[in-house]
Amino acid sequence: MKTILAFAFLLSAPVGFAQPAFTAPPPSTAPVADSAQRRAQYLARRMESLRWRTDQAVPGEPAKLGLAEIAAKLALREDAAACSVRIVELMKTPTGDMFWMFPATAISYLGRDQLTPEAKAAIREAWRTYFPLRGDTENHWVMYYTTMHLMADLWPGEGANRWFNGKSSAEISAESRAWLLHWIDLTTTIGQGEYDCTHYLGEYAIPMLYLATWAKDPQMRQRGRMMLDWIFADFAVETLNGAYIGSHARTDDTTVLEKWNALSSYFAWQLLGNCPPPAAYGGWGIYFSTIAEHYELPEVIYRIGTDRSGSFTHTERKRTRHRWRNSDVRNAPVYKTAYITPDYALGSDQGGLLQPIQQHSWDLTWSVPDPRGVHNTIFSVQPFFGPEELMMYFAEMPDYMPASVTFQGKPTYISEAKLLGGSPYEQIFQQDDTLITLSDIPASAPWKQINGFFSKDLARLEEDASGWLFAQGGRAYIAYRPLAPYEWRPLEKGGKRLLSPHAKNGTILQAAAAREFASWDEFKARIRALPLSIAREPTLRVAFTSLRGKKIEATYGAAPRVDGRVVDHAKEWKLFAGPYLNAEVGGRKLTLTHGKLKRVIDFNTLTVTDSSGP
DSSP states (O other): OOOOHHHHHHHOOOOOSSSOTTTSOOOOOSOOOOHHHHHHHHHHHHHHHHHHHHTTOOTTOGGGOOHHHHHHHHHTTOOHHHHHHHHHHHTTSOOSTHHHHHHHHHHHHHTTTTSOHHHHHHHHHHHHHOOOOOOSSHHHHHHHHHHHHHHHHHSTTOOGGGSTTSOOHHHHHHHHHHHHHHHHHHHHHTOOSSTTOTTTHHHHHHHHHHHHHHOSSHHHHHHHHHHHHHHHHHHHTTEETTEEOSOBSSOOTTTTTSTTOSHHHHHIIIIIOOSOOOGGGGSTTHHHHTTGGGOOOOHHHHHHHHOOOSOEEEEEEEEOOOOOSSOSOSSOEEEEEEEEOSSEEEEEOOOSSOSSSSOBOEEEEEOOSOOTTOOOEEEEEOOOOOHHHHHHHOOSOSTTHHHHHTTTTOTTTTOTTOOOOOOTTEEEEEETTEEEEEEEOOTTSSOOOEEEEEOTTOSEEEEOTTSOEEEEETTEEEEEEESSOOEEEEOTTSSEEEEEOOSEEEEEEEEEEGGGSSOHHHHHHHHHHSOEEEEOSSSOEEEEEOTTSOEEEEETTSOOEETTEEOOHHHHOOSEESSSEEBOTTOOEEEEEETTEEEEEETTTTEEEEEEOO
């Protein structure tokens, strides 16, 4: 849980570029049919982000020529002499652990035929004297081992005395390769541990791009290319006009409200072209831009992300990160569901403590013309914190852990008003665009309540005598039913929090498109007429017939039922299932389909096969 201050530094940048994309009008969301035009636009976006970044370096002000600016300049093959001088200074006091290793690796490869011998020697010496920590999360390790693998490739045959960790180039190469193969195997058999992260998407995609571009071993380059396709397909299918929707292993207090405002939106902008990039192109995204010309998004993935007709259900199986204590299972399965329409998307996991601190279990996101500054989402959480959660996923001693988390970039972790995090007392079930959460909270829990987020950007919000709350976001009609009495609290960032201070509690949400109804009043009447029964004692139970005609029965502590059939996640959930992505648990093979297009990514044979049907 070590705070990486250098990461924050790398993501920060002044704004001085004339009308960059993150301040320009939003791009069109219509797919581009012509592949040559699409590629030209992709390369133009790459060039835009690089140019903007190099413009942040001010002549005569060395402090404004940081690692990101140097990488951008070397990618454009500009100012190599000035970059070399600055590198010599920066390599004297490296900081940031794997967040330093990553840009240092990029600069080393980009500058192989540009940097002065003095600059190259300074980089080499830093890798001997500076001891970067490996970190404690999956994204840290992917960055660490990718950079170690590439730097051992760059400096082969060197002895242990030439490396900070006391291992030879050959030993580093073997160790890093073994770990990367292990991670790829886990991801393609039981899913990622830090799955579908709004920010850490970059910490997986960029290392794979570097591996695909620079690794000496052709098989490692092939694995990098295949993993890029896997990661971006996984991302594209759960986006709504570029915004990452639904359940995330990790997000933050800003993005959980403003769904667009994340590094993931840089990738949607760069790859799909259908949403604005975040400020400074996501900061970290610049390291993808440096060699983005070496990757071409397969058309089938582009179409999955931009060209959909009607509504669809997509399910995924992921895993928790490694559990060290308080669990009999090292990597518990995570069962995800997403229902995506042109107007809104509902996504969820099954609830529980699936990740520490930054888990986001469910939300409804609605489409907006311009997502910047807009809180186009609604969700609820059962707020929880405690050493038992942190001890499950981290190795530190428990006494100081909850308090220390708040000083490490997670300020709301111990807040009663928190809107981020998982709970061991919450279970969630989604069927189409209907969702039910149930919580039975013991007296020992820090808070016995539900927090519901109601956006400042709702077009309307009405409290109905039936107990339903009716809301509209964009073209989505929303029915929200608290299971227990509630009160309203204002939120600092706008909107309000529904506080329901009762131990046996939960939420029912039913969404629909406005175009399905003749009027707002008709929508409300239809919801009121739906069969619904709620029992809080002795066991929390909801029986609800959805707008789609599904009879859903949810009982706390039991498997849900739909039309009388027990839903067995363990038996029914594949690694991916839906109209666009399909893969079996343990299969190491992903099939991507869109219309006539088909791509099979097969790690068993290390092959990619494309076909186009009749």
